[in-house]
Amino acid sequence: MATYVPEEVVMKILSMLPPKSLIRFKCVCKRWKALIGNPDFLSKNLLNHSIFTQNPTHPLRLILFSANDISETGNQIHSFRSYDSLRCPSQTPLNLPPAPSYTEIVASCNGLLCLWDVMLSDIYLWNLATSSDLEALPASPSRSRTGLRVPNDDFAFHNVGFGFDSGSNDFKVVTLVDSDGGGWLEAEIYSLRSGSWRQLHLSVNIARHLVSQSVALDGAFLWHDNYTFDDCVDDRIVAFDFSDEKFRKMMFPDARLFYDYDICMRTLMELKGSVAMLILGREERKITKDLEIWVMLEFGVNESWTRLIIIQLPLHLEIPLRFWKNGELFMENSEGQMVLYDLLAQTETNLQFEGYGGTLKVVYCNFVRFEGMGSGVIPTSSCSCQLHNTTQFNDHEDCRRKQREIEQKLEETQILLRDMQEGMSKMQEQIDMLMALVRRPGGSFGGDPSHGKL
Amino acid sequence: MANNGENPSPDVGGKTVKLKADDGEIFEVEEAVAMELQTVKSFFDDDGVSYDTVVPLLNVSSTALAKVIQYCRRAVELRAKSGDDEGANEKAREEREGLEAELVREESDEGIKELILAANYLNIKDMLSFLCRAVGDRIKNKSVEYVRRFFVLENDFSPEEEERTRNEVAWAFEGVDAD
Numbered sequence: 001m002a003t004y005v006p007e008e009v010v011m012k013i014l015s016m017l018p019p020k021s022l023i024r025f026k027c028v029c030k031r032w033k034a035l036i037g038n039p040d041f042l043s044k045n046l047l048n049h050s051i052f053t054q055n056p057t058h059p060l061r062l063i064l065f066s067a068n069d070i071s072e073t074g075n076q077i078h079s080f081r082s083y084d085s086l087r088c089p090s091q092t093p094l095n096l097p098p099a100p101s102y103t104e105i106v107a108s109c110n111g112l113l114c115l116w117d118v119m120l121s122d123i124y125l126w127n128l129a130t131s132s133d134l135e136a137l138p139a140s141p142s143r144s145r146t147g148l149r150v151p152n153d154d155f156a157f158h159n160v161g162f163g164f165d166s167g168s169n170d171f172k173v174v175t176l177v178d179s180d181g182g183g184w185l186e187a188e189i190y191s192l193r194s195g196s197w198r199q200l201h202l203s204v205n206i207a208r209h210l211v212s213q214s215v216a217l218d219g220a221f222l223w224h225d226n227y228t229f230d231d232c233v234d235d236r237i238v239a240f241d242f243s244d245e246k247f248r249k250m251m252f253p254d255a256r257l258f259y260d261y262d263i264c265m266r267t268l269m270e271l272k273g274s275v276a277m278l279i280l281g282r283e284e285r286k287i288t289k290d291l292e293i294w295v296m297l298e299f300g301v302n303e304s305w306t307r308l309i310i311i312q313l314p315l316h317l318e319i320p321l322r323f324w325k326n327g328e329l330f331m332e333n334s335e336g337q338m339v340l341y342d343l344l345a346q347t348e349t350n351l352q353f354e355g356y357g358g359t360l361k362v363v364y365c366n367f368v369r370f371e372g373m374g375s376g377v378i379p380t381s382s383c384s385c386q387l388h389n390t391t392q393f394n395d396h397e398d399c400r401r402k403q404r405e406i407e408q409k410l411e412e413t414q415i416l417l418r419d420m421q422e423g424m425s426k427m428q429e430q431i432d433m434l435m436a437l438v439r440r441p442g443g444s445f446g447g448d449p450s451h452g453k454l
Numbered sequence: 455m456a457n458n459g460e461n462p463s464p465d466v467g468g469k470t471v472k473l474k475a476d477d478g479e480i481f482e483v484e485e486a487v488a489m490e491l492q493t494v495k496s497f498f499d500d501d502g503v504s505y506d507t508v509v510p511l512l513n514v515s516s517t518a519l520a521k522v523i524q525y526c527r528r529a530v531e532l533r534a535k536s537g538d539d540e541g542a543n544e545k546a547r548e549e550r551e552g553l554e555a556e557l558v559r560e561e562s563d564e565g566i567k568e569l570i571l572a573a574n575y576l577n578i579k580d581m582l583s584f585l586c587r588a589v590g591d592r593i594k595n596k597s598v599e600y601v602r603r604f605f606v607l608e609n610d611f612s613p614e615e616e617e618r619t620r621n622e623v624a625w626a627f628e629g630v631d632a633d
Contacts (some may be wrong), residue, residue: 003567016590024626303625
């Protein structure tokens, strides 16, 4: 006889399923359809629980706010905040070392931050745990072909992506460049493990109008066209997978869905491990604008785009930047200030960070001390040298040399100490002799001048 | 794996509890292990209930109860091993995960359901959690029909309703395991 499972247990089982399964199982029976519910931002049902908790990311500890300085000096300002409290972390204030010229932050994962010097086409990695200097990557093949280290007007990376391949335990940097000026982009990839670059063969055509605004997911990197869109055919999302090193194209939801808006801005973002699209739409006569949040429930499946919510946003909140813990949104307001907007409570908090309008950025950093890298570029915790925690990146040879220097100094110091101790015991002997002389019965100073020197 | 009349394990100091499955079989279990079953714990929390009383577990089969006891014994041992030491905790956690995998590996669908119902009735939180997760993994790529059979559920949709729902979310029906 087949066993019947009570509903409370069914709920428990269903609460562990991914969104795709739950959506399919709505067809099981009417009761399940009601329990599973519809995807939206507001209701507490099994499906929303699944969407918002399905992809637990690594424990986040830090957020990095960055922006161009208001004074337009071209300087960048940074502020590290605790992920939980959004305040500056009290222990070890982190300071990003200055770079030669204007750099953009590409992404951060597993304790490394990747920076891109847009002018000079240099790429840097920075280890958050050791807080040391920026480590420059060697020039990529396409860069080398045009001449090393010279700011070359003809050469520039079009896009840079950074991520971690958990399969091979390797950090990778991928670049897109228009080498021959033909309008199609080529790709190169750098592997930290090998310390070298490789050309990638693309199975899809990527056109030049891909813009630098990007989204970092776990193991993947996405770019898209950030203009107010029309029905241009190439209007797509390009996704790079760090494991199989392939580019794939994905579509946005049909643009016609948003034709009612007079003005429309679209952003791609990460929401709990999934790809989300935010639409800020404005109808001329209204005093608010609409924010639509869509999520791609199954990565790479265009049909799985689902709208979670439409809400009204006050006009002064201009650019959505990133989702926070429970769906709150980091946004840039019309004064170039960083604000946290709670979508459900409709309240905003000023985060005391300000920059040049349109340049604010939020980067999530995993403060994980990465272990086991063998290339020698990034310090490994498997090396027993004490130095790796305090000095800049170096390889083991440098380390050993420094270690020898220190040992030598130690030896010299010990010799010095021995000398001092000898000197002190000699002094003590002389003091003893003097005391003996003083205490001699009937004695006074004087005595036998032949009794040793004082 | 009946435990009839067996001597209690030495480190618990000899206190045991008797549990009776639905077919009348009696299991004598160390007190610490028996208290893992919240239902049993509540049974004795009542005033005036002597520890000699046999606890009737009418909804649990002897096969399921045997496995539950085996799991709980190991769980109690592992919990005793972990403490402040990060390394020891990690090891204990890995062992427990191995234990859980072992428990569900050979089980049929009916067997795993029986275990879930036992864990639910006996109110063993950790065991119920991992069993639900295991069932979730089993069914997540299955078809709607498979799930109906597993949970013994009637399809109360009209053909039109079902057709409509399926078409709305056709993408969710891609890549499903064949029955």
